[in-house]
Amino acid sequence: AILLGIETSCDETAAALVVREQSGRGIIRSNVVRSQFEEHAPFGGVVPELAARAHVEWLDHIVAQALAEAGISLEEVDAIAATAGPGLIGGVLVGLTTAKALAASLGKPLLAVNHLEGHALTARLTDGIEFPYLMLLVSGGHSQFVLVRGVGEYERWGGTIDDALGEAFDKVAKLLSLGTPGGPAVERMALAGDPRRFRFPRPLLREERLDFSFSGLKTAVRLQAEALAPLSEADVADIAAGFQAAVTDIVAVRSGQALDRFASELPGVVPQLVIAGGVAANRAIAAALAEVAKIAGARLVVPPIGLCTDNGAMIAWAGAERFALGAVDRLDVEARPRWPLDAPDMRIARDAA
Ligand code: ATP
Ligand code: MG
Numbered sequence: 001a002i003l004l005g006i007e008t009s010c011d012e013t014a015a016a017l018v019v020r021e022q023s024g025r026g027i028i029r030s031n032v033v034r035s036q037f038e039e040h041a042p043f044g045g046v047v048p049e050l051a052a053r054a055h056v057e058w059l060d061h062i063v064a065q066a067l068a069e070a071g072i073s074l075e076e077v078d079a080i081a082a083t084a085g086p087g088l089i090g091g092v093l094v095g096l097t098t099a100k101a102l103a104a105s106l107g108k109p110l111l112a113v114n115h116l117e118g119h120a121l122t123a124r125l126t127d128g129i130e131f132p133y134l135m136l137l138v139s140g141g142h143s144q145f146v147l148v149r150g151v152g153e154y155e156r157w158g159g160t161i162d163d164a165l166g167e168a169f170d171k172v173a174k175l176l177s178l179g180t181p182g183g184p185a186v187e188r189m190a191l192a193g194d195p196r197r198f199r200f201p202r203p204l205l206r207e208e209r210l211d212f213s214f215s216g217l218k219t220a221v222r223l224q225a226e227a228l229a230p231l232s233e234a235d236v237a238d239i240a241a242g243f244q245a246a247v248t249d250i251v252a253v254r255s256g257q258a259l260d261r262f263a264s265e266l267p268g269v270v271p272q273l274v275i276a277g278g279v280a281a282n283r284a285i286a287a288a289l290a291e292v293a294k295i296a297g298a299r300l301v302v303p304p305i306g307l308c309t310d311n312g313a314m315i316a317w318a319g320a321e322r323f324a325l326g327a328v329d330r331l332d333v334e335a336r337p338r339w340p341l342d343a344p345d346m347r348i349a350r351d352a353a
């Protein structure tokens with residue numbers, strides 16, 4: 001089937017055309033993403049109202065470009081998928097309403113996709129990975145471990161109790177005046193710094209639970225920066241390096257524990273760990289995860305970074321996987337600001353298939 005996918009839940013306006021072959025193999029025919037850097041840069045964070053307006057302004061063009069690049073006409077599309085949540089509700093409404101209008105006018109089925117399911121299933125599109133596997137989602141809005149048993153079948157094993165990891169990178173970048181987006185800026189500075197000069201806390205690490213907490217760490221970084229102010233270039237680099245070393249430790253230790261749990265709950269199954277979300281671009285964290293996976297005898301899958309961050313292909317693909325199982329959504333389906341992956345309505349009614 002040929003799916004058009006639309007993503008507007010945060011600060012990227014995105015559309016893609018993805019083909020899912022009978023065999024289950026996926027092919028990305030186009031994947032157009034417009035990030036709203038300029039709109040939000042003056043505010044040091046995403047402004048929901050501005051995001052929604054930019055989606056309204058750009059989405060039609062992005063969809064047209066995705067169709068043109070794929071060489072596929074709207075009539076040839078088999079179903080329309082759009083993010084229906086979770087996310088900034090104004091933006092979600094823009095994408096979902098556009099998808100409804102297209103579905104209604106073309107007489108094609110609509111798939112209302114959970115954005116997190118898009119992240120969760122991407123590794124099947126890029127690497128053809130089989131269920132079950134563990135996903136570590138680390139982005140600007142989410143940090144969680146999810147056991148992916150099948151399409152619509154998710155178990156949340158833990159997650160952040162305060163800030164997301166990408167958010168922590170962004171906040172540290174802001175207090176070190178490194179600009180946006182914060183993650184890459186902190187990573188660049190950290191390369192020049194000494195990670196041992198400051199030993200920042202590793203919250204929750206001694207506890208036996210698969211949760212994260214990054215807000216105390218962020219406060220420790222702020223207090224250190226204030227104590228040293230005015231900061232020299234070396235101070236900034238050392239703080240960035242110390243922060244990155246702390247979060248790398250946290251993510252590595254937790255992922256090791258999560259893989260241990262995988263081994264004990266799914267004996268005889270080769271453990272697989274999939275990374276999703278923009279923080280996957282961080283080389284220190286990726287290297288640490290590779291090490292952890294090796295020790296656990298696990299397969300590690302890191303999709304290309306353009307498919308780890310928000311994009312339309314992951315929404316088209318999640319829609320295609322659901323569509324293949326007979327799932328379709330009604331045109332009056334609601335947009336949802338919150339929608340956990342383990343919500344009961346994620347499951348596909350098997351009699352629909
Ligand atoms: P959502 O959480 O809804 O998926 P998002 O747009 O906030 O949306 P992504 O687009 O997946 O998330 O990723 C952006 C986040 O990833 C930002 O917080 C950014 O700082 C972080 N990030 C990007 N590159 C790096 C890097 N090299 N190191 C650390 N963090 C990074
Ligand atoms: Mg984003």
Ligand code: FE
Pocket residue numbers: 115119139309310
């Ligand atoms: Fe996302």
